[in-house]
Amino acid sequence: MRMFLHQLRTEQLLYWRSRESAVFTFIFPLLLFVLLGSVYSGRIYGVPASEALLAALLAYGCTMVAFAGLAITLVIRREQSLLKRLRATPLPPPTYVLALLASTLVVFAIQTVALFLLGRAVFGTPFPSRVGSIVLVVVFGIACFAALGIGLSGLVRSAEGSSAVVNLIVLPMAFLTGAFGPTQHYPQVLRAIGDVLPLKYLVDLTNAVYLHHHSFWSRPEAIGVLAAWGVAGLVLATLKFRWEPTAS
């Protein structure tokens, strides 16, 4: 436990000290919220546009922090032999991974609070009515996307390529799943692709809980699909995760 807390502190220091990751995964979703919120007007899904965007970008932020952030961080640390170096210390690998996940959760929790505060201040959006369910969405979303991020890190071979690969996945996924705005006018093909991607179901959950005041458990099919993606990520992580840099 002492070592877990020590590593959690170190991970927090590392996250906030690295301007690239903090801007890319923490500031960027907040920035998009303000930008898109100023562009979209009227109502989306029968609610004010700014509320719909907040729900969508909450899900997008989760992908950025847990999936994109974790995948890039792990690839860079692995290729720098930092993971290998840590393995020679008494820090147990499960403690390391748990501390990294906890740190990711802390970052996303802060981002969530920041989104609600920003929405309230800039667009007058309400605070969530179902706080317990929002917490569940946050934790569940982090768990699924973190598993996918760790899994993806095992597939990327070089630190240089990691941010390109991650963006190539995250940006189209966000566009296709409604994280940047509604998709009902997209061509059938694009909507069909969006329908299999995990972010679509996290957006479903944030919409249900924040916009429609339903409980987390009101969308079992979304929970099921997301959980399936999470398990797939876990399997991939188990098979492909490496502590040592890619042999040149």
Added chain:
Amino acid sequence: MRAISVHGLRKSYGGLAAVRGVDFEIEEGEVFGLLGPNGAGKTTTVEILEGYRERDAGEVTVLGHDPQRPGPEFRQRIGVVLQQSDLWPNLTVQEVHRAFAGYYARPRDVDEVIELVGLGEKRGARVKSLSGGQKRRLDLGVALVGDPDLVFLDEPTTGFDPAARRAAWEMIRSLRSLGKTVLLTTHYLDEAEQLADRVAVMREGRIVRVGTPRELTSAEVEVEIRYRRDGEEVLLRTADATRVLHELTSEALARGGELERLEVRRPTLEEVYLALVQDEEVEA
């Protein structure tokens, strides 16, 4: 007490044998050098001892543990400097030391370690602002912060300029005065000669010679005898110089002649080393 003992160690990657039967022992407090060209199997050997790789065959004991199934104490007692690693670039020297100190049950004082490795003035500097030599000192500091009994240094000065190498050597010498056992790999002969109490020369996955740097040049080394005969240079290599010289000189005296430009020379450590690591390559 023995810090490390290795018997019949073997390791292959795919069909490629990297280590083909290696034996050596390292006493506590000893600085032991594994010397050899790239690809000789040094890093593979060290990584098996550090617990990174599983061996295919052989007996290995490190500080009383089998590194393949180490007890919880094992990693408390070893310090590792990898051949290449970049610690967190955005943290300061002191923060990195603190982060690592937190992994150990009985860490040394962080500021003391930073002084020891000569980074006192860089305490508050970000890792990314350090020079190559300073980063290597950081690696060493981080390896020492847990107060290990045994330190592994894998090619600690590769890529250094001469001044940085001298500084690194001084630090490694200071490890000996701290009573640490050190296993050092290097492909620089002068480094092994300067630092190691004993040296094992590795080639193609085997140890071809073990001894103190002095023993390597004195034991069963062929002495070179040169002279000129009818204007032609003659070169003899022999392990039995006394007898050969006696025969040569008696023969010369008998015919009332002179061994022109007679020269008897013991090869330098470098020549011994090159002969050790090269002769079979030429045959192959």
